[in-house]
Amino acid sequence: MDEQIRVGITGVGGLGTDLGRGFEHVEGATVAAVADVDAGNRAAAAEALGVPVADRYESHEAMLAGADLDAVVVATPHTLHYEQVVAAMERGLHVLCEKPLCTDVGHARDLVERDDASERVLMVGYQRHLSPVYATARERVEAGDGPNYVTAEVTQDWIEAQRDAWRGDPDRSGGGQLYDTGSHLVDAVLWVTGLTPVAVNARMVFDDDAERVDKQAALNVEFAEGAVASLAVSGDTPRTREHLHVWDDEGAVYVEGEGWSRRELSVLDADGTVTVPGTDDWEWESKPAAFVECIREGREPPATARDALAVTAVTEAAYESARTGDTVDVDSSP
Structure with a gap:
């Protein structure tokens, strides 16, 4: 994959924006869209990350449906992770999900099965x-x-x-x-x-x-x-x-x-x-850098x-x- 990796970030009230800034230092990757239920968080993050107005979304689902993406970062409250990760995987996207991956053992097993059956990267944010x-x-x-x-x-x-x-x-x-x-x-x-x-x-x-x-x-x-x-x-x-x-x-x-x-x-x-x-x-490698490297090289992420x-x-x-x-x-x- 030589083209630019376009990343969407869901949940930009704090950590999501920090991760977005991390992609600014990763060659060949760009934050193309953001999603957050809070309009203030959404606008502030988009301005900080240079995301156009047309690519700012109120929901994860709307971002997945409307933006041209290769990968997503999920940095929302923990109990939302499972459904948001599944939605992204079902669209064939690479996923970096902040910890914990989910708060239910059955959901965690399901994501392991989905990951095993997928050629995309599912990385967890255990730095x-x-x-x-x-x-x-x-x-x-x-x-x-x-x-x-x-x-x-x-x-x-x-x-x-x-x-x-x-x-x-x-x-x-x-x-x-x-x-x-x-x-x-x-x-x-x-x-x-x-x-x-x-x-x-x-x-x-x-x-x-x-x-x-x-x-x-x-x-x-x-x-x-x-x-x-x-x-x-x-x-x-x-x-x-x-x-x-x-x-x-x-x-x-x-x-x-x-x-x-x-x-x-x-x-x-x-x-x-x-x-x-x-x-x-x-030096610690950043999560955005490791995520992009795994996508480009097709290898297992550091935290699975x-x-x-x-x-x-x-x-x-x-x-x-x-x-x-x-x-x-x-x-x-x-």
Whole structure:
């Protein structure tokens, strides 16, 4: 494919516009249309991205029907993802969908099946797959005999900002902090370790009486390979910090950082010796760049529908466990 890749973006109130700006730095790609139910968001994004008035749409469906597109970006509230991704795939378009891919395990399985039957790219916006720090950690884990113990945590000042926004509305978000930033943490654990989750026991602090919007979550995850993991997600803390520690018989690999950009890598040998590779010049590839590269080269995206299915399966089991007090089985098979 040598011609310009024309991209439409659905949901431009925040992240969608940021992704659109990312395409400005990708050779051979252009944002050709935008869609958003909010007229102000739509106009502001279109002006920022140079989209003509004729290619600004009030709905995803109208954009798919009216615009000449090769690919779409879905950056809408989580519970809208499934139907919007299906609609785009049925028109033969490549799709970059922000995380989580969907909030229902059955829907996630359906998208895996559709993806398997399609020659188009379906990429999920789990950007840690594009981080050389996380990728190097994954390579270190793959070179060993398999993890036996994992801890991971992310903290963020989330609930106060999101309580009255769509992320605080479970009908649109699918849940709370675990389905938002926590989704990245669950994905990082599963992708870096390559482990198969089989059961989850979770406890949560909910922000609502209906127990749908969590602001704190603690998950103990069991894996088919015999390993265990402890995950903590907080949306009610003053600083953004993240860590992932993966232990095996040969030592451990640590990924740690503060804020949303840099992450540091440490490798521990079996005798406790710590090595810290220099990572100052390690750059993350952008999601738009990776997406376009996959389209042009016809290759599998960094984060796939199968990756997303496993995350949704763990997340849904965690919510069930937190509400019932039971350990809940996880089936992440397609």
